[in-house]
Amino acid sequence: MKALILALATAVLASAAAQAEPPVTGPLLDKKAVTLEFAKKVAEAAEQKAAENSWPVAIAIVDEGGHLVYLARRDGTQYGSIDVAIRKAGTAAAFKRPTKVFEDAVAGGRTALLGLPGALPLEGGLPLWVDGKVIGAIGVSGATAQQDGMVAKAGADACGCVPR
Secondary structure (H helix, E strand, O other): OHHHHHHHHHHHHHHHHHHOOOOOOOOOOOOOOOOHHHHHHHHHHHHHHHHHOOOOOEEEEEEOOOOEEEEEEOOOOOOHHHHHHHHHHHHHHHHOOOHHHHHHHHHOOOHHHHHOOOOOOOOOEEEEEEOOEEEEEEEEEOOOHHHHHHHHHHHHHHOOOOOO
């Protein structure tokens, strides 16, 4: 009896496997992504610029989807700067442009940009470009907006991640 049940079960499973749909195939993207090591190098270059000027900043590196990969906070940096740095980086990654573009547009009267979901229109966020594609972004907060932008640029420049 057990042999009969086992034979039936095997036949049913074999039949189901034969009727299963073939796996989906097709071309896959081959793309570069932010690694932890890469993120640390970008943040270290940015932190060096902040240290040279004694600017207390938080530095966030995100992947292309705006997900945090690495965060550094200099001693004495206000805690609120952590979230702001992450949001600046996320904005730069999502919209593939510096956050200063949004800040300038809002200052010029385009207040509708304030309604963009997840966007933070404050200078200090830069997308990281590799081979013509955004692979992530850096966001900096804690000093003045202009100083945040300078620190972010130092990080992006160090890895050659600025558009040419």
